Amino acid sequence: MVNGGKRSGRPRAGEERLSRDAILTAALGIVDDEGIDALTMRRLAATLKVNPMSLYHHLPNKAAVLAGLAELVFAGLELPDPGDAVPWDEQLKQAARAYRDGLRQHPNLALQVLSDASAVSDVVVVTMEPFYRALDRAGLAPREIFEAANTLIDFIHGFSLGEASVRAETFELAPDLLTRVRALPAHKAPTLSRIVNDLGADGLAYDFDSGFESGLSTLTAGIAATVRRR
Amino acid sequence: MVNGGKRSGRPRAGEERLSRDAILTAALGIVDDEGIDALTMRRLAATLKVNPMSLYHHLPNKAAVLAGLAELVFAGLELPDPGDAVPWDEQLKQAARAYRDGLRQHPNLALQVLSDASAVSDVVVVTMEPFYRALDRAGLAPREIFEAANTLIDFIHGFSLGEASVRAETFELAPDLLTRVRALPAHKAPTLSRIVNDLGADGLAYDFDSGFESGLSTLTAGIAATVRRR
DNA sequence: TCCTTATCCATACGTTGTACGATTATGTAC
DNA sequence: GTACATAATCGTACAACGTATGGATAAGGA
Numbered sequence A, B: 001m002v003n004g005g006k007r008s009g010r011p012r013a014g015e016e017r018l019s020r021d022a023i024l025t026a027a028l029g030i031v032d033d034e035g036i037d038a039l040t041m042r043r044l045a046a047t048l049k050v051n052p053m054s055l056y057h058h059l060p061n062k063a064a065v066l067a068g069l070a071e072l073v074f075a076g077l078e079l080p081d082p083g084d085a086v087p088w089d090e091q092l093k094q095a096a097r098a099y100r101d102g103l104r105q106h107p108n109l110a111l112q113v114l115s116d117a118s119a120v121s122d123v124v125v126v127t128m129e130p131f132y133r134a135l136d137r138a139g140l141a142p143r144e145i146f147e148a149a150n151t152l153i154d155f156i157h158g159f160s161l162g163e164a165s166v167r168a169e170t171f172e173l174a175p176d177l178l179t180r181v182r183a184l185p186a187h188k189a190p191t192l193s194r195i196v197n198d199l200g201a202d203g204l205a206y207d208f209d210s211g212f213e214s215g216l217s218t219l220t221a222g223i224a225a226t227v228r229r230r
Numbered sequence C: 001t002c003c004t005t006a007t008c009c010a011t012a013c014g015t016t017g018t019a020c021g022a023t024t025a026t027g028t029a030c
Numbered sequence D: 001g002t003a004c005a006t007a008a009t010c011g012t013a014c015a016a017c018g019t020a021t022g023g024a025t026a027a028g029g030a
Helices: A018-034 A041-047 A052-059 A062-075 A088-104 A106-115 A123-127 A129-138 A142-168 A177-182 A192-199 A209-228 B021-033 B041-047 B053-056 B062-075 B088-104 B109-114 B122-127 B129-138 B142-168 B177-182 B190-199 B208-228
Strands: none
Touching: A018 A041, A018 A106, A041 A052, A041 A062, A052 B129, A062 A088, A062 A106, A088 A106, A088 A129, A106 A142, A106 B109, A106 B142, A123 B062, A123 B109, A129 A142, A129 A209, A142 B109, A142 B122, A142 B142, A142 B190, A142 B208, A177 A192, A177 B062, A192 B129, A192 B142, A209 B142, B021 B041, B021 B109, B041 B053, B041 B062, B053 B129, B053 B208, B062 B088, B062 B109, B088 B109, B088 B129, B088 B142, B088 B208, B109 B142, B122 B129, B129 B142, B129 B208, B177 B190
16 A cells, blocks of 8 residues: 555545535635636645545535536525515516626526536425515416416526626626727618717716616516506 | 758748638638548648748737638628618518528637627627617607617527527537426426426427517517517 | 748647546444 | 454555647638
8 A cells, every 4th residue: 555644445434535515515616716717626636635535425516516516506695585564576676686696696607507508406496485465466467377387487588698608707808899880880770870879978888786676577568468468 | 941941031922822811711601511620720721821920910819810810701791781672670680580590600709709708899890780770760759779789689699599509509419498498397397397298288399480470579579569669 | 933821730738527436434234 | 263254444446527839721911
């Protein structure tokens, strides 16, 4: 045994260094600190002071690590429920804001989380309860509730994806839509050019927060219209 | 030269086998046929009957290949514009449907396309013109047009992401939301459970197309509410 | 003609995910 | 206690990956 002091073989009881949770927590740390590309099985093992192959006793492969991370992020979500103290649309908005905030906590994982359909575990399902409660209070039919919830969630996902993508582009200052449109020959997109130039007059800088609020307002107004039609 | 018949060095005029476009087209074929993971520089070179390193004369690295693919997909988009022949909301919906259809043409690329912010090239910007035209006709203020367009696009992105993710899960039959909720202890999400069970009575199977239409209707209704408030 | 530049090829390096098998401890059955 | 299946770790090794470096050949302008 030319093992440099390291022990090989099963650790003594209580001395196990690994567990699924410990591995995922370490992985989350790496991703948060250094980005998703920094997460390699070797790096992860080194962080845990363990041989790379030991990880495979707890997780079948790297894909499982990534899926586990997505699961972790969802598990960390906590959507508030103000209950009947506020109107249904405000209740819905609060849940939506909390959902977006949860996704923003780990921006380097956004892509993984949003695209991992297998992360649709019980955790995720339970997360949606507040949306359903608010929509139920609004007085929609079951099918309408289902569809409205999906629409809202899709909007949040799309918004979060955009937000995460732009933030990830650190190596090149994000060429934002506004400046790009101004550089465009107007005849290729006349309406777009005119609108964006009008905007520029107001000295507008795009702001994610107000963009999100605007989307929420449009959606709740649309849902309210459905309610009124009944 | 132990070169097995292959010529090395610059090809004769008119015999060039590579170009940025040829490479990207081949790459798109691989991704469409076998998924994004099948796309390696070596595989791509083999498809083109070329040495892997030759690719680097036309594209700086693999990331550039992926970005180029995203660009290709956007370039393939064609949003119709029925013009004033239909109401503004129908005009808006038609553009949205075309946009979704375009993204669906290459499901294996959806994630790449949607997350590649640098794909926001002139092509993408021009693509948005029909949205702006419809919203302009609706009678919104510039800022409202800008925000409504973003909201609609975010919804389409989120929807497409979900659609692509589910379809990609071929190795495991997608455990869809409905069946999963039914297996859930009701007390963990009472409203959700009740709603979904009511849905089940109708024998509902989730359908992406109707889900998309529902989202479009909610959004246009919300935008119409903004118009009315002016 | 000479020189620069464009296009393609061969070799090679470091890194990655992980298959395989060895090693040591635990927990259960006798 | 002794035997044995199982669990947790480590060491070695391999194929595949992206790409750096440098060489070969031809194109095209000076």
